[in-house]
Amino acid sequence: MTALPTEVRSGGERGCDADGLVSLDEAVARGVGLAAPVAGTETLPLAAAIGRVLAADVTSPLPLPPFDNAAMDGYALASADLAGDGPWLLPVAGRVPAGAAALPARPAGAALRILTGAPVPADCDAVIMQEHVARRGDAILVDRRPKPGQNIRRRGEDLQQGATILAAGRVIGAREAAALAAVGAAEVAARRRIRIAFFCSGDELVAPGAPLAPGQIYNSNRYALLAALARPWIEARDLGAVRDDPGALGAALREAAGWADLVVTTGGVSVGEEDHLPRVVTEAGGALAVVKVAIKPGKPLTLGRVGGAIYLGLPGNPVAVHVGWSLIGARIADRLAGLVRPEAAETQVAAGFELRRRPGRAELRPARVTGMDAAGRSIVSILPGAFSARIAELAAADGLVVIPADRAEVRPGAVLRFLPF
Secondary structure (H helix, E strand, C coil), X not given: CCCCCCXXXXXXXXXXXXXCCECHHHHHHHHHHHCCCCCCEEEEEHHHHCCCEECCCEECCCCECCCCEECCCEEEECHHHCCCCCCEEEEEEEEECCCCCCCCCCCCCCEEEECCCCECCCCCXXXXXXXXXXXXXXXXXXXXXXXXXXXXXXXXXXXXXXXEEECCCCECCHHHHHHHHHCCCCEEXXXXXXXXXXEEECCCEECCCCCCCCCCEECHHHHHHHHHCCCCCEEEXXXXXXXXXXXXXXXXXXXXXXXXXXXXXXXCCCCCCCCCHHHHHHHCCCEEEECCECEECCCCCEEEEECCEEEEEECCCHHHHHHHHHHHHHXXXXXXXXXXXXXXXXXXXXXXXCEECCCCCEEEEEEEEEEECCCCCEEEECCCCCCCCCHHHHHHCCEEEEECCCCCEECCCCEEEEEEC
């Protein structure tokens, strides 16, 4: 989920301007401030916990690696056996494969054939790569003196027994699952999945596959949210499309708020005659913390509470839905899930376009990478004109380029922040 760059601000001050427009930083702060990690955990087998959020720190019951082992195929020996300047001819007294439970005896002055991952006998202090010796029947010829500890992975050098291998709040991905398995964690405590209910408002919305009547459009926002919420740590409830009727919207909102930790809607949050949702929220006993955000697209974004659920009302335009969810909704979801992880990748790019605009709102424009400048930065281009409803442009983009709120002009070559998809 996309990180919030420091330059995405409205005028550089937290709070509202004279028109009641809330800066994006403040909108994020208020949204995250409404959230707290959900209560409830469950103990899951490791395979079933993949993709879930750890509910507690995991400490290792054993050191990693659990014993000294060979870092590569070769020959284990005691460097003290190599007297003089060499070369040295050493008999090979046995073989140690990975998984060996019993180790062969090694007479003084002899070597042992050893394979990667095999335990290193206590009386050996080095492993010589097989490429660095010459085999002579049942002996090896060594022409370089190994250093003590060479090619040996020492017990506990990766992790000491009792140390934390993963902290609470990590999503169990490939790296995390491997680490848990390496310390023998057959089960882990996972935070319960957060519950997010959503619906899209609008009389004009039609499901894909149905015929379009005049004035109707296909409901793309529904599928954008289905994809955004397709995470193992999220339980999503899709309430479909709801017509622009206060009664129908109120019923859907109450149903969603009675089940969910977070309710998300699209459309109906602006100031038009059919924009009923802000009033429906308050009539349902809810309270609004934000109604307008200094961002383009996505200005009519609404934040608040309905019952025990957080409410996020996104505009109806598809690009605005993507921006609002990525920068605000996803941050709220992360907080509800107790997620702790590094911020998403953010890069600097060079503008391959010229833009003049009215300052005051940060703009996040879908952009494509078109080349690279002399400094090694990607060059990005944007399409001109209004863009909040250009879903095809969003699908073709490589990420969002950030135009700071106080920037009235962007010239080719200007360095800007970029949030890759």
